[in-house]
Amino acid sequence: MSIEILAKKMKNDSASMAASSVDTRNAALTAISEALIKNKKEIFAENEKDMAAAKENKIAEAVVKRLKFDEHKLEDVCNGLSMLKDLSDPLGKVTLDRDLDEGLSLKRITCPIGVIGVIFEARPDALVQIASLCIKSGNCALLKGGRETVNTNRILFRLIHESAVSVGLPENCLAQAESHAEIDELLKCDKYVDLLIPRGSNAFVRHIMDNTKIPVMGHADGICHIYVDDKFDETIAIPIIIDAKTQYTAACNAVETLLVNRRIAGEFLPKLAQALSEENVRVRGTKEVTDIIEGALGKADISGEVETIGDDDFDTEYLALTVGVKLVDDVDEAIAHINLHGSHHTDSIITTDDERAEHFMQMVDSAGVYHNCSTRFSDGFRYGFGAEVGISTGKIHARGPVGLDGLTTYKYKLYGHGQTVGEYASGKRSFHHVDKL
Amino acid sequence: MSIEILAKKMKNDSASMAASSVDTRNAALTAISEALIKNKKEIFAENEKDMAAAKENKIAEAVVKRLKFDEHKLEDVCNGLSMLKDLSDPLGKVTLDRDLDEGLSLKRITCPIGVIGVIFEARPDALVQIASLCIKSGNCALLKGGRETVNTNRILFRLIHESAVSVGLPENCLAQAESHAEIDELLKCDKYVDLLIPRGSNAFVRHIMDNTKIPVMGHADGICHIYVDDKFDETIAIPIIIDAKTQYTAACNAVETLLVNRRIAGEFLPKLAQALSEENVRVRGTKEVTDIIEGALGKADISGEVETIGDDDFDTEYLALTVGVKLVDDVDEAIAHINLHGSHHTDSIITTDDERAEHFMQMVDSAGVYHNCSTRFSDGFRYGFGAEVGISTGKIHARGPVGLDGLTTYKYKLYGHGQTVGEYASGKRSFHHVDKL
Numbered sequence: 106m107s108i109e110i111l112a113k114k115m116k117n118d119s120a121s122m123a124a125s126s127v128d129t130r131n132a133a134l135t136a137i138s139e140a141l142i143k144n145k146k147e148i149f150a151e152n153e154k155d156m157a158a159a160k161e162n163k164i165a166e167a168v169v170k171r172l173k174f175d176e177h178k179l180e181d182v183c184n185g186l187s188m189l190k191d192l193s194d195p196l197g198k199v200t201l202d203r204d205l206d207e208g209l210s211l212k213r214i215t216c217p218i219g220v221i222g223v224i225f226e227a228r229p230d231a232l233v234q235i236a237s238l239c240i241k242s243g244n245c246a247l248l249k250g251g252r253e254t255v256n257t258n259r260i261l262f263r264l265i266h267e268s269a270v271s272v273g274l275p276e277n278c279l280a281q282a283e284s285h286a287e288i289d290e291l292l293k294c295d296k297y298v299d300l301l302i303p304r305g306s307n308a309f310v311r312h313i314m315d316n317t318k319i320p321v322m323g324h325a326d327g328i329c330h331i332y333v334d335d336k337f338d339e340t341i342a343i344p345i346i347i348d349a350k351t352q353y354t355a356a357c358n359a360v361e362t363l364l365v366n367r368r369i370a371g372e373f374l375p376k377l378a379q380a381l382s383e384e385n386v387r388v389r390g391t392k393e394v395t396d397i398i399e400g401a402l403g404k405a406d407i408s409g410e411v412e413t414i415g416d417d418d419f420d421t422e423y424l425a426l427t428v429g430v431k432l433v434d435d436v437d438e439a440i441a442h443i444n445l446h447g448s449h450h451t452d453s454i455i456t457t458d459d460e461r462a463e464h465f466m467q468m469v470d471s472a473g474v475y476h477n478c479s480t481r482f483s484d485g486f487r488y489g490f491g492a493e494v495g496i497s498t499g500k501i502h503a504r505g506p507v508g509l510d511g512l513t514t515y516k517y518k519l520y521g522h523g524q525t526v527g528e529y530a531s532g533k534r535s536f537h538h539v540d541k542l
Numbered sequence: 543m544s545i546e547i548l549a550k551k552m553k554n555d556s557a558s559m560a561a562s563s564v565d566t567r568n569a570a571l572t573a574i575s576e577a578l579i580k581n582k583k584e585i586f587a588e589n590e591k592d593m594a595a596a597k598e599n600k601i602a603e604a605v606v607k608r609l610k611f612d613e614h615k616l617e618d619v620c621n622g623l624s625m626l627k628d629l630s631d632p633l634g635k636v637t638l639d640r641d642l643d644e645g646l647s648l649k650r651i652t653c654p655i656g657v658i659g660v661i662f663e664a665r666p667d668a669l670v671q672i673a674s675l676c677i678k679s680g681n682c683a684l685l686k687g688g689r690e691t692v693n694t695n696r697i698l699f700r701l702i703h704e705s706a707v708s709v710g711l712p713e714n715c716l717a718q719a720e721s722h723a724e725i726d727e728l729l730k731c732d733k734y735v736d737l738l739i740p741r742g743s744n745a746f747v748r749h750i751m752d753n754t755k756i757p758v759m760g761h762a763d764g765i766c767h768i769y770v771d772d773k774f775d776e777t778i779a780i781p782i783i784i785d786a787k788t789q790y791t792a793a794c795n796a797v798e799t800l801l802v803n804r805r806i807a808g809e810f811l812p813k814l815a816q817a818l819s820e821e822n823v824r825v826r827g828t829k830e831v832t833d834i835i836e837g838a839l840g841k842a843d844i845s846g847e848v849e850t851i852g853d854d855d856f857d858t859e860y861l862a863l864t865v866g867v868k869l870v871d872d873v874d875e876a877i878a879h880i881n882l883h884g885s886h887h888t889d890s891i892i893t894t895d896d897e898r899a900e901h902f903m904q905m906v907d908s909a910g911v912y913h914n915c916s917t918r919f920s921d922g923f924r925y926g927f928g929a930e931v932g933i934s935t936g937k938i939h940a941r942g943p944v945g946l947d948g949l950t951t952y953k954y955k956l957y958g959h960g961q962t963v964g965e966y967a968s969g970k971r972s973f974h975h976v977d978k979l
Contacts, residue, residue, distance in 0.1 A: 218938070475958065476956070479963050500656060516941065517910045519915055525789070526919060538926035
């Protein structure tokens with residue numbers, strides 16, 4: 106079946122998906138969990154095929170690690186399903202309840218977006234998370250996972266889909282695309298698909314954004330910053346920086362640029378460089394940064410670990426054990442740098458001055474603005490959303506980690522008794538706008 | 543100054559605009575109101591120039607009426623400014639307040655979108671409304687109004703901008719584009735402009751949507767429906783239909799298609815046709831519709847007022863005294879027709895059966911779903927939003943009439959004391975997610 110026909114069928118089923126009860130949607134999550142556990146041997150066997158192919162194709166070990174779907178990952182996804190089941194229903198919430206006039210009542214009520222296309226990296230646990238978030242939020246989801254886990258995705262998708270339909274959700278609540286060519290077909294389905302969520306490399310996400318009329322939610326770059334103020338606690342600064350850079354280097358919320366107040370540079374930079382060096386993190390700094398580090402630690406000792414770059418070389422998302430370092434005069438210079446060079450993802454300030462922290466958090470135009478903690482906290486699970494379907498650096502609709510709330514919209518219901526606008530325009534009747542919430 | 547340079551300056555000022563206090567923003571609204579009243583003679587004189595040019599250019603009378611800016615319109619916009627001032631601050635609202643762990647506190651806080659480009663029709667009152675909505679919501683706004691009111695717009699914009707800056711808002715909180723060519727420049731400013739809101743003809747809005755990477759909010763079509771159920775109150779059905787079609791024919795929320803339950807067609811259609819004919823509304827109906835009407839009223843008597851069309855001829859937004867009429871078997875056929883042929887704007891059901899109404903309102907995928915009232919109520923002023931910046935038929939971000947809420951987004955603020963993700967990943971600490979709201 107072509108993606109267009111599939112998407113059309115999903116659009117047709119989206120109204121009944123939206124009307125499904127939360128009990129049915131929760132029953133689907135339970136059924137999925139049970140089906141995954143019951144069929145785990147078969148799932149693991151399919152995953153072995155993917156793992157073998159990955160080794161044969163000499164795929165990088167860091168990537169291979171993500172392909173793995175074992176007992177441990179199964180337990181994680183089942184915990185996630187259970188957590189999601191416990192979250193309150195995101196649908197049917199009344200967010201505005203207003204009498205426009207006697208007997209003319211307006212309600213704004215949350216509802217699903219409709220049909221969502223999600224294109225994600227080769228991670229079998231991501232398939233389960235995304236499908237379950239879409240089910241809980243009453244959306245139909247067209248899923249395209251990475252090709253390196255095609256066998257695992259196929260069995261996981263079959264079990265998830267069978268479970269959803271078995272409890273009464275519509276046939277086309279979920280569909281899977283398997284070939285890369287189908288992505289281009291999907292991009293043309295603006296008549297049937299309400300939202301696209303692409304996850305993956307910068308170039309891939311930009312390709313999606315530039316080649317479709319469907320609204321796109323997600324992020325291309327993740328250039329996150331930490332600013333170390335001159336009033337700061339050194340005992341927390343270095344551990345936060347090490348965590349933000351090394352805890353999961355390939356993550357979009359890993360730090361890429363450190364901005365250090367010039368007043369503390371002489372004392373702080375050598376200690377920082379030492380700590381980064383112990384974690385095998387390479388420093389790319391402006392000349393004054395590398396001069397200070399080389400002066401304090403000895404040029405020969407840190408050869409190859411420190412590189413001098415220009416003032417304008419701060420637009421790179423390294424996704425590696427490399428960090429950019431630049432000095433600034435004050436918090437305002439840090440804010441200006443971040444708003445110009447950042448990607449509006451997550452930026453943190455390390456300071457003991459709460460007022461300065463508030464100023465930073467107000468002025469930095471990012472989805473996440475942090476005080477005295479690691480940028481790595483920017484994540485739907487850590488925020489308590491159960492899971493996330495992606496992280497948005499856009500400002501329209503949802504921002505930051507996107508959970509159930511970001512997968513809903515609303516509609517206005519107006520209940521009348523024959524009212525016409527003419528009566529109000531002529532002054533015969535008038536609006537009184539009384540909020541009941 | 544080129545639009546790109548202007549947009550860049552606005553982006554630079556957007557952080558301080560976002561940080562402005564509600565008192566300052568409200569003071570701007572008061573100052574605008576005072577400046578408009580104080581300079582009304584000058585404004586009216588400039589408007590006279592536009593009116594004279596419009597007459598010279600033989601612009602349609604309905605359009606000319608909208609160009610007029612007189613005492614009455616001035617009173618309206620000043621009332622709107624006062625109403626907007628009284629609305630609570632849309633910024634800085636805490637919509638999530640959650641301890642992720644002891645001493646690690648997450649807050650989701652509303653903030654402005656940033657820089658918004660609004661392209662709107664030749665209506666001077668629209669300029670005041672849009673500028674004031676953007677000011678109240680802390681957004682920088684780049685405004686392009688219709689060229690037919692260029693003189694009125696110029697003076698209004700100058701007074702509004704001077705008033706805003708006089709109370710302390712940043713210089714580039716507002717800017718105006720005057721030439722049509724500048725629209726194409728604006729479409730390329732995706733680096734600086736966060737959102738575009740185009741208002742105008744279907745073709746114009748589609749052109750904008752198809753030619754920019756900036757997110758677009760608005761609507762192209764407004765094909766609204768009224769379904770008349772077989773269980774219905776005839777005394778309200780006809781007045782609602784007449785109001786929805788004739789009260790303001792050129793509005794996007796005017797009804798374009800009537801769906802009538804087949805069981806009541808024989809009795810209801812002739813009465814409906816009679817009422818429509820008295821209001822000079824032309825009926826374009828399927829063969830069974832025109833057969834019934836012509837059979838009852840006499841073909842010769844209604845010649846020219848009734849036209850037979852095909853079953854698939856229901857995708858036209860007439861914006862004129864013309865309405866499409868089709869018969870359906872039941873509410874489900876009406877829902878299916880609306881979801882296929884509608885534009886997800888506003889659709890109404892006329893029925894005495896509340897359960898059927900709820901089913902319709904659940905299943906119809908539109909921004910506004912109404913029971914027993916006119917589609918014309920779909921409007922920011924009538925909803926009590928003070929004013930509207932446009933009506934969105936998209937499902938991303940804001941839906942229906944867009945007021946202050948639709949002009950805001952949010953950011954996540956995370957307050958820590960040195961927390962790192964590594965501590966949580968290793969199990970040394972764990973999240974407890976306690977909501978404080």
